[in-house]
Amino acid sequence: MAISITPKQLSGTVCVPPSKSLAHRAIICASLSRGRSVITNIEYSQDIRATIGAMKSLGTMIFEYDDYLEIDGTTTFMRNQCEINCFESGSTLRFMIPISLVCESNLHYIGEGRLGKRPMQVYYDIFEQQGISYLYRENVLDLYIRGRMHGGEFEIPGDVSSQFLSGLLFALPLMDEDSRIVITSPMQSKGYVDLTLQMLEKYGIHIENHDYREFIIRGGQQYQACDYRVEADFSQAAFYLVAGALHNDVLLQDLNIDSYQGDKVVIELLKQMGCQFERTAQGDRMSCQKMYAITIDGSQCPDIIPVMALACAVSEGTSRIENISRLRIKECDRLKATVEVINQLGGQAKEFEDAMEIQGVASLQGGHVSSYHDHRMAMMEAIASSVCDQPVVIDDEQCVDKSYPDFWQDFQSLGGDFHECELG
Structure with missing residues (x-):
């Protein structure tokens, strides 16, 4: 299924x-x-x-x-x-x-x-x-x-x-x-x-x-x-912050902006791409009119690279994400998988030994992609669906249980629309 x-x-x-x-x-x-x-x-x-x-x-x-x-x-x-x-x-x-x-x-x-x-x-x-x-x-x-x-x-x-x-x-x-x-x-x-x-x-x-x-x-x-x-997780917040950059309207609660978490850099990276980060009494949100290409050193923030690659995929210009060979020893070869998924969805990405290059496109097409039994890949693919023209089909969606068991409930509460289907 x-x-x-x-x-x-x-x-x-x-x-x-x-x-x-x-x-x-x-x-x-x-x-x-x-x-x-x-x-x-x-x-x-x-x-x-x-x-x-x-x-x-x-x-x-x-x-x-x-x-x-x-x-x-x-x-x-x-x-x-x-x-x-x-x-x-x-x-x-x-x-x-x-x-x-x-x-x-x-x-x-x-x-x-x-x-x-x-x-x-x-x-x-x-x-x-x-x-x-x-x-x-x-x-x-x-x-x-x-x-x-x-x-x-x-x-x-x-x-x-x-x-x-x-x-x-x-x-x-x-x-x-x-x-x-x-x-x-x-x-x-x-x-x-x-x-x-x-x-x-x-x-x-x-x-x-x-x-x-x-x-x-x-x-x-x-x-x-x-x-x-335990404070809120910037590794997981990154998916919703990128969603905001992709013209979705998501308000995030419980973020500690003074956190020591390295993945907090997602805020600065998106701001460098042309996004605006807003703090309110009700929560935090990211918004953007137009995103521009960026060069990212991924050595200090490997867990947010798949979803940042998604942001790059619909930005103007050619982005490069470097120093990410360690992604190859995660739950899957996350460097290779990210490039494959972007291309399968209609984007333009190239894989290198320690980097990827992504040529931005106006929108993604959609299609059938694998989760690679990797929680961060499945969640990135779900957020990608919001900028696709056609449905996105993901296998083994329950792999999100590794880090975020309630992801699909939260995704649905934001208006995410999905149903089970048979592979093939």
């Missing part, structure tokens, strides 16, 4: 869902704290459920309610032998590995989809250096680890994934030894590192950040329990 979306203008108000990135971090920090914390404004996406399950596997007591969690980390690390299912969550996998090795442990990590194809060599190199035993299968997540990680000197690249650095930053303060992390290549996704450091500080952990080139971590620290409300 698939869904067929009838092209319609979107109009109305949407409450932006909570940040998945911040929810991951808050759940982990609260779980590592001695005492009780309450995390409010929780949405139970598949990725967040993966992190909740992972911390429970290590012994944390987590009580789930409709939109909040009560977390008691007092018993964390009582279990030193367990299986952790990360499903398709790269954040869960890379955050949890160092955390689960704070004590001597015998672990089995499993997962689904393309998660087993994502790079892990950064951790394997650390295992080799520290004498930690590990065994894995190629291209699937079936990883066995035995041992304990120790503090000390670490050298890791900054251009593979910031999740490796965040994972170490969560775990190393709990080690007996002081630690130092040296970043051996330019740091990408600095915004995500900022979110980690911000959350650690909130829970009583102090890290020295020397211009993202070196991090100094004092050992023997202790997390302090506290309550936290």
